Amino acid sequence: MADIKKLVSMLKELDDLLTGCMRCGMCQAQCPIFAETGREADVTRGKLAILSGLADEMLKDPQAVNDHLQRCLLCGTCEANCPSGVKVTDIFFRARAILSGYLGLPPSQRLVFRRLLTNPKLMNALIAFGSKFQGLLAKEADGVIGTSCARFNAPLIADRHFKRLAARSLHAQVPGLDTPAGKSGLRVAFFPGCLTDKVFPEIGLAVLKILKHHGVGVFLPSNQACCGIPALSSGETGAFTSLVRQNLDLFTQGSWDYLITPCATCTATIAELWPKYYGDHLDTIRVQDLASKTMDVSQFLADILKVGPAKGIGEPSKVAYHDPCHLRNTLKITDQPRTIIAASGKYATAELPGGPSCCGSGGSFNIKQYKLSETIGRKKAESIAATKATIAATSCPACMLQLADMLSKTGHSIRVKHVVELYAESLDREQPLEKSR
Amino acid sequence: MGESLKKEFEATVGADNVMTEPTELFSYSYDSAVLDKSQPDIVVRPEHSEALGKVVKLCNDNGLKLTVRGAGTNLSGGTIPHPGGVVCLTTALNRILEVNEEDLYAVVQPGVVTAKFAAHVASKGLLYPPDPGSQAVSTLGGNVAENAGGLRALKYGVTKDYVMGVDFFDVNGELIRSGGKTVKCVTGYNLAGLMIASEGTLGVFEKLILKLVPPPASYKSMMAVFNDVMDASRTVAAIIAGQIVPATLELMDNFTIRTVENFRKAGLPVDAAAMLLIEVDGHPAQVEDDAARVEAICKHNKAETVRVAKDDAERNAVWQARRDALPALARVRPTTVLEDATVPRSKIPAMMQALDRIAKKYDLTIGTFGHAGDGNLHPTILTDKRDQDEWRRVEAAIDAIFDEALALGGTLSGEHGIGLAKSNYLKNEYGAGTIAYSRKMKSVLDPKGILNPGKLLGPVLG
Ligand SMILES: Cc1cc2nc3c(=O)[nH]c(=O)nc-3n(C[C@H](O)[C@H](O)[C@H](O)COP(=O)(O)OP(=O)(O)OC[C@H]3O[C@@H](n4cnc5c(N)ncnc54)[C@H](O)[C@@H]3O)c2cc1C
Ligand code: SF4
Ligand code: SF4
Numbered sequence: 001m002a003d004i005k006k007l008v009s010m011l012k013e014l015d016d017l018l019t020g021c022m023r024c025g026m027c028q029a030q031c032p033i034f035a036e037t038g039r040e041a042d043v044t045r046g047k048l049a050i051l052s053g054l055a056d057e058m059l060k061d062p063q064a065v066n067d068h069l070q071r072c073l074l075c076g077t078c079e080a081n082c083p084s085g086v087k088v089t090d091i092f093f094r095a096r097a098i099l100s101g102y103l104g105l106p107p108s109q110r111l112v113f114r115r116l117l118t119n120p121k122l123m124n125a126l127i128a129f130g131s132k133f134q135g136l137l138a139k140e141a142d143g144v145i146g147t148s149c150a151r152f153n154a155p156l157i158a159d160r161h162f163k164r165l166a167a168r169s170l171h172a173q174v175p176g177l178d179t180p181a182g183k184s185g186l187r188v189a190f191f192p193g194c195l196t197d198k199v200f201p202e203i204g205l206a207v208l209k210i211l212k213h214h215g216v217g218v219f220l221p222s223n224q225a226c227c228g229i230p231a232l233s234s235g236e237t238g239a240f241t242s243l244v245r246q247n248l249d250l251f252t253q254g255s256w257d258y259l260i261t262p263c264a265t266c267t268a269t270i271a272e273l274w275p276k277y278y279g280d281h282l283d284t285i286r287v288q289d290l291a292s293k294t295m296d297v298s299q300f301l302a303d304i305l306k307v308g309p310a311k312g313i314g315e316p317s318k319v320a321y322h323d324p325c326h327l328r329n330t331l332k333i334t335d336q337p338r339t340i341i342a343a344s345g346k347y348a349t350a351e352l353p354g355g356p357s358c359c360g361s362g363g364s365f366n367i368k369q370y371k372l373s374e375t376i377g378r379k380k381a382e383s384i385a386a387t388k389a390t391i392a393a394t395s396c397p398a399c400m401l402q403l404a405d406m407l408s409k410t411g412h413s414i415r416v417k418h419v420v421e422l423y424a425e426s427l428d429r430e431q432p433l434e435k436s437r
Numbered sequence: 438m439g440e441s442l443k444k445e446f447e448a449t450v451g452a453d454n455v456m457t458e459p460t461e462l463f464s465y466s467y468d469s470a471v472l473d474k475s476q477p478d479i480v481v482r483p484e485h486s487e488a489l490g491k492v493v494k495l496c497n498d499n500g501l502k503l504t505v506r507g508a509g510t511n512l513s514g515g516t517i518p519h520p521g522g523v524v525c526l527t528t529a530l531n532r533i534l535e536v537n538e539e540d541l542y543a544v545v546q547p548g549v550v551t552a553k554f555a556a557h558v559a560s561k562g563l564l565y566p567p568d569p570g571s572q573a574v575s576t577l578g579g580n581v582a583e584n585a586g587g588l589r590a591l592k593y594g595v596t597k598d599y600v601m602g603v604d605f606f607d608v609n610g611e612l613i614r615s616g617g618k619t620v621k622c623v624t625g626y627n628l629a630g631l632m633i634a635s636e637g638t639l640g641v642f643e644k645l646i647l648k649l650v651p652p653p654a655s656y657k658s659m660m661a662v663f664n665d666v667m668d669a670s671r672t673v674a675a676i677i678a679g680q681i682v683p684a685t686l687e688l689m690d691n692f693t694i695r696t697v698e699n700f701r702k703a704g705l706p707v708d709a710a711a712m713l714l715i716e717v718d719g720h721p722a723q724v725e726d727d728a729a730r731v732e733a734i735c736k737h738n739k740a741e742t743v744r745v746a747k748d749d750a751e752r753n754a755v756w757q758a759r760r761d762a763l764p765a766l767a768r769v770r771p772t773t774v775l776e777d778a779t780v781p782r783s784k785i786p787a788m789m790q791a792l793d794r795i796a797k798k799y800d801l802t803i804g805t806f807g808h809a810g811d812g813n814l815h816p817t818i819l820t821d822k823r824d825q826d827e828w829r830r831v832e833a834a835i836d837a838i839f840d841e842a843l844a845l846g847g848t849l850s851g852e853h854g855i856g857l858a859k860s861n862y863l864k865n866e867y868g869a870g871t872i873a874y875s876r877k878m879k880s881v882l883d884p885k886g887i888l889n890p891g892k893l894l895g896p897v898l899g
Contacts, residue, residue, distance in 0.1 A: 016771075019771040019772070019821070019822075019823065020768075020771055022469070022471075022767050022772070022773045023467055023468070023469050024469050024510065024571070024763075024767075025468075025469055025508055025509055025510040025571070025574055026510075026571070026573060026574060028508055028573075028574040029550075029552075029573040029574045038482065038526065038528035038529060039456070039461070039464075039482075040461075040464040040465055040509065041460065041461045041464040046464035049463065049464055049466075049467060050460055050463055050464055053460075053463050058463065058474070059459060059460055059463055060459075061459065061460060064458065064459070064460040065460055067460075068460055068461075083763060083764030083767050083768075084764070084767040084768055084773070085764075085767075085768045
């Protein structure tokens with residue numbers, strides 16, 4: 001273990017960021033973890049105080065401090081509403097990197113980040129292999145939502161109702177694309193993200209169908225790497241930089257106007273976190289340029305292609321829309337996904353009672369703190385059910401996994417869809433496309 | 438804290454509700470006041486009132502210093518625990534027990550969050566007027582213990598005007614009942630009154646009975662812009678002297694206006710020396726009448742413009758600007774010291790002048806906004822506590838602000854309480870006799886001095 005003095009001096013670099021917190025406590029109204037536990041160490045103010053306690057050597061147990069910092073969804077709700085404008089998530093990312101550098105990650109996790117995640121080919125092969133055998137381990141939980149649960153006692157799965165890996169991943173179905181701009185005169189780079197690729201290829205296919213419909217050329221390079229958020233939020237900045245670099249190398253090979261993703265988390269990571277935490281300081285122009293052209297898919301559709309609400313036939317059916325934190329808090333995108341739902345001509349957005357809130361997924365939080373994640377998610381499921389909608393839609397595959405798990409567990413057979421799936425579906429009805437493949 | 442005591446607490450509130458891990462204890466060493474931290478030995482979180490009573494008794498039996506904590510948003514250090522003492526959280530005692538729509542009262546546990554309560558009551562067509570700026574998180578127990586005020590205080594009064602009864606535990610864990618559900622009640626000493634603003638030093642609230650009122654039928658909001666902060670201050674005094682009682686009468690100085698505009702880009706008049714935000718409410722005819730008179734008084738006192746909000750959207754924009762005052766100021770420098778010296782309303786012009794003088798003398802940035810209508814200003818000093826030289830000037834300026842407020846016949850605190858922050862100044866306002874009387878009372882009710890020691894009355898004697 002490294003020298004504690006060194007840890008303290010590294011944490012001191014956070015000092016300027018930390019003193020911005022005036023300890024007003026207003027974050028108590030925002031933090032989903034605090035809403036469950038009511039404990040000060042779980043709310044932003046407490047976490048920031050504990051961190052400065054460690055920096056000031058008033059606290060002497062970095063492991064305990066780290067454990068508290070892990071009880072955070074990194075949803076950014078507190079930051080978006082903090083009167084003092086404290087850069088909360090920035091502090092947390094940096095602190096996690098410093099602490100995991102000091103404490104060291106568990107070897108198994110390190111192996112995953114350094115060897116597996118950074119090697120997309122190996123990862124894809126392993127997952128394709130896994131998808132063939134998952135039936136042996138899982139059985140159906142809810143036929144409508146399409147969830148499964150563990151057949152045998154499996155600690156990692158616990159009592160989750162999970163979506164299985166897709167039989168054929170997106171990259172197996174569409175290995176790569178490089179099509180010219182059509183009537184829109186635009187070309188986009190497409191970054192589906194891991195979950196779209198491996199669990200929800202139908203989202204990727206929906207995006208491609210929509211792009212084709214609007215005459216948008218697509219650059220989809222093969223062997224895309226993960227956006228890096230799991231590595232960054234675990235403090236593995238080395239693995240993060242390696243992932244960003246691989247993606248930069250891939251995407252800068254093509255020429256395109258915008259980079260779009262159907263994943264709120266990937267969009268926020270690429271647009272906001274890549275430029276901030278990419279470790280290669282000689283490579284800032286590429287990363288800045290790419291980040292500035294990155295957009296959520298519905299933002300692209302609504303703001304650039306000017307897709308608007310469509311006149312439908314008959315009474316539209318209700319779709320409960322869940323605002324993913326990374327769109328709502330980080331990128332301030334809330335209108336565009338609703339526009340895309342309305343653009344289907346068949347669906348109308350039903351707002352959740354009590355307003356938007358985190359679904360409790362939070363990436364690896366769901367794995368490390370499943371109990372808490374579940375309590376938050378069950379409430380979300382109940383609020384979705386309260387709208388009496390027949391479909392729950394959102395803009396982030398990670399949220400979709402959580403919603404599927406929670407709706408399935410709470411016994412609400414409400415299908416979970418990505419907003420682009422709803423829009424893509426309507427394209428068939430209005431003007432049948434020439435079959436794509 | 439010995440193992441066996443910890444076990445007793447665990448048996449009382451459940452093991453999950455007892456915290457002794459150092460990192461966790463550290464998170465209860467502060468509140469919203471700019472003061473030094475101090476850690477408890479144990480933190481407990483009772484889930485029902487019986488356990489709350491037992492916690493109090495357990496503390497007294499063992500001579501443990503007890504600090505009750507709601508949301509910890511007080512600005513006077515009222516929840517900074519005695520080193521090595523016990524912190525008792527009310528966050529799990531958060532049930533609204535009754536809302537009586539016939540008799541217009543509600544019964545709640547102390548940990549209910551103010552805004553949640555107000556929203557619940559509003560859903561039944563009633564109004565709970567006290568609306569402190571912290572209402573999204575503050576608890577009703579904390580509001581009563583600090584006698585919190587809010588934007589509507591001018592017409593509707595402060596928390597004390599809505600407390601009909603307080604049931605509380607004395608140090609022996611005995612449940613003491615006071616007040617009741619009737620509008621009139623003079624049975625015995627006014628113990629409920631004694632509990633208001635007692636800052637956790639006399640008893641631990643178990644249940645509160647709060648008064649509700651019908652909401653006003655209509656309202657009108659306006660924004661008056663001034664070229665001279667003295668004209669704005671004189672307008673405040675003139676409106677009050679004109680015997681008009683707006684629901685809200687708030688002031689923002691030029692520095693605050695500019696900072697808010699910079700933050701929100703709401704189209705505020707950045708060149709204005711000061712702005713008054715005024716809302717009148719009540720019967721529609723009365724509202725029309727009051728609004729016209731307020732406008733006339735503003736104009737008479739050299740208001741540059743008076744703009745009346747046309748609809749709810751405009752009204753919200755005006756109030757958003759006021760709500761943004763603190764957030765916007767807080768972003769300017771790392772440390773934000775929010776004061777709440779209060780003066781008789783006719784003395785607002787003099788106080789504004791004094792604040793200007795003090796800012797210049799100590800070379801500090803002070804943004805002033807606040808509930809001018811009740812004479813309650815929030816001079817907000819923007820500083821960096823790490824700059825030792827500047828911090829010394831801040832401390833001197835705070836002294837000067839209090840001296841000035843008292844000299845004008847005002848008070849040390851309009852709503853934020855005394856706590857640790859101002860206990861040393863108390864004698865300046867009330868004199869030694871008052872402190873001695875209060876201490877005598879406390880020493881009988883709390884002979885071992887376990888209830889929030891050091892708060893309000895200063896260092897515990899003997
Ligand atoms: C941004 C901001 C804006 C604010 N705006 C206002 C405002 O407009 N008006 C205003 O008046 N104040 C305001 N305040 C100050 C503060 O929010 C109030 O004093 C509030 O009433 C405190 O409530 P709390 O639940 O946080 O209590 P805490 O801070 O937890 O406790 C306050 C005091 O109450 C005692 N206490 C709490 N619960 C009990 C109980 N059950 N029994 C006995 N004693 C108890 C505590 O021991 C302590 O002494 C503001 C604070 C902030 C940070
Ligand atoms: S809202 Fe912001 S400034 Fe206030 S306590 Fe939370 S993090 Fe600190
Ligand atoms: S990021 Fe989300 S979970 Fe983490 S402290 Fe802020 S509000 Fe809470």
